[in-house]
Amino acid sequence: MSEYLLDMRGIVKDFNGVKALDGIDLKVRAGEIVGLCGENGAGKSTLMKVLSAVYPYGTWQGEIFWEGKELKAETIRQTEEAGIVIIHQELMLVPQLSVAENIFMGNEITLPGGLMNYAAMYRRAEELMAELKMPDVNVALPVYHYGGGHQQLIEIAKAINKKAKLLILDEPTSSLTKAETEILLDIIRDLKRKGVACVMISHKLDEVAAVCDTVSVIRDGAHVGTRPMKEIDTNEIITMMVGREIKNLFPREEHPIGEVFFEARNVTCLDVNNPARKRVDNISFKLRKGEILGIAGLVGAGRTELAMAIFGCYPGQSEAELWLDGKQIDVNSPRSAVTQGICLVPEDRKRHGIVPLQGVGANITMAVLENYAKFGTIDAESEMAQIQKSIARMRIKTASPNLPIKGLSGGNQQKAVLSKMLLPKPKVLILDEPTRGVDVGAKYEIYKLMFELVREEGLSIIMISSELPEVLGISDRVLVIGEGQLRGDFINDGLTQEQVLTAALGHTDELAA
Incomplete structure (x- = not known):
């Protein structure tokens, strides 16, 4: 039995002859939080789309092993059934549908004859929201009633409901307030304690440092390195990402100011x-x-x-x-x-x-x-x-x-x-x-x-x-x-x-x- 829940080997993906991924490796253990870092266009989201079968097997080269067995998923449903769930930067919620309907979309609980069992879905949705420390959410209300922070957690509830073993978060805090971000990071830590692994794509390196066990950096579609978070600081991550040291993140320059x-x-x-x-x-x-x-x-x-x-x-x-x-x-x-x-x-x-x-x-x-x-x-x-x-x-x-x-x-x-x-x-x-x-x-x-x-x-x-x-x-x-x-x-x-x-x-x- 492999020590890794996920083992991606030599992943290559090109678009019209231009290589977006050039032999990327990524390994994740059960219950491990891996920060996936790199500049815009480095290939982070592309790699996760390969993993989650947004780009199906056959459209890329390399091997993916999941729980020790090769994974050749051709649809997103297949990866979700395996336990791999991706939450995209642009949330995939239907604003006009209720919280419960969004959580169960594609996995509805039905009564004999095919009718929706709303009572059962509401009960389970309430359990999930309580688990995510949001017991006050009315799961019967349309999603548009709730702000970005709540919607991000509704997406996570949807993932937990699919029995995710590996959760992929693509820029999960980009539109959250500081308070909402702290709640989300605490939930990621709780999921880790329950054995759920996580790959977190984020440009906010202080958040990566706060929750990740391991950091893997890619640059221009190539794997630069993977290091334990306890052995590295954010300045070293930046150097790996951009290929040079940036000493001053805010390059303030003198300039004339007029009337x-x-x-x-x-x-x-x-x-x-x-x-x-x-x-x-x-x-x-x-x-x-x-x-x-x-x-x-x-x-x-x-x-x-x-x-x-x-x-x-x-x-x-x-x-x-x-x-x-x-x-x-x-x-x-x-x-x-x-x-x-x-x-x-x-x-x-x-x-x-x-x-x-x-x-x-x-x-x-x-x-x-x-x-x-x-x-x-x-x-x-x-x-x-x-x-x-x-x-x-x-x-x-x-x-x-x-x-x-x-x-x-x-x-x-x-x-x-x-x-x-x-x-x-x-x-x-x-x-x-x-x-x-x-x-x-x-x-x-x-x-x-x-x-x-x-x-x-x-x-x-x-x-x-x-x-x-x-x-x-x-x-x-x-x-x-x-x-x-x-x-x-x-x-x-x-x-x-x-x-x-x-x-x-x-x-x-x-x-x-």
Whole structure:
């Protein structure tokens, strides 16, 4: 009997002749938590899709041994029946169905005659939610009633219900709050104690260090190394991931800051579902030329709604008085915002940043397509020249500019969205969670680009981020928003995370003291 629950040997996978995986090995023991680390596009998600039969046997080379026997799964159902369950970064829940219906989807409990046994499914769903320390969840309610943290745990309940022996988590905390993340990490530890193994793909190396027994690193589709977590630190993991040492994760650079260049006055957004509630409550702020303005606050504080109102895309009722370069401007749509020099890289790139089935190149030039139009047709040659230039500048990993963008890793999709929003040559660039789901090497490249833009092109940048170290590491000035209100405007000189959180929670008397 093998000591390993899972033993993947020499896995090779290519797409149109380009090798995404080049002889990868991965071993996991029962009850072991393995952190799978690497840059965006390194092949982590591809390897897990091979394991879970998203890419079925016969579409890749190598061998997979599961509980000592070779596994040749051709369908996801076969891997799930074996006990291998993957939870993708983009959750596979149906929002309109109940919590219980989502948990039992494809594995429903039925009565004689084929009718659904809802009573039995509700009982079991309640047991699972209690096991995951969420006894207050109403399993009869549609999933859309619950936030990202709850939905992530509902996915785990679905996996446990399938009697998972190995749970694959792809960026499980990318959209969770700090409190939700702690709950999830505790649940992963509980599952380990019950003998469930876990492969955790994450760019958040502090979380990898907190729960993983072993770390396996891949780079450019090749296995770099596997080490016990107790013998390695996060700096060494970074060096293995990117092939070089990154001493300063926030490459702060001196840059000139000019006079006030952009001003937003009295920005107010009413809740889409409850207009009596203000999501953004009369916020005003100024932005200087060449300045990086960080916006911090707890999840749900109104940061994204503020950005959407400025960009003319808030879905509910909103108002904002905007001034750019000394002139009042009227922004009533994203098109009018881009035309007048304001561009936004949205928080949810899947829903608002890309057209998934279109090519990488088509996504990049989408906002400036008229630049390549001549006599009613597109000058494909000049458009392609710009696409190649953008891909090279942002180091976007893609086999072809014509490859549908949904086939790229999350980080490379983010780089493409950023490229798209730079082509209109904005004067004010709003970045909403610009490094979410992005590896440490790509983060570094994005930070360097931000400083290049403010230093050499005189752009003004508004950066919204849930990661306080990022806000403090990059920003010249920090706005703090809480419950839709502006609670602080700080010069970032010796500013601490404690001061920002105190302001976000509305404890201004403590700051004054």
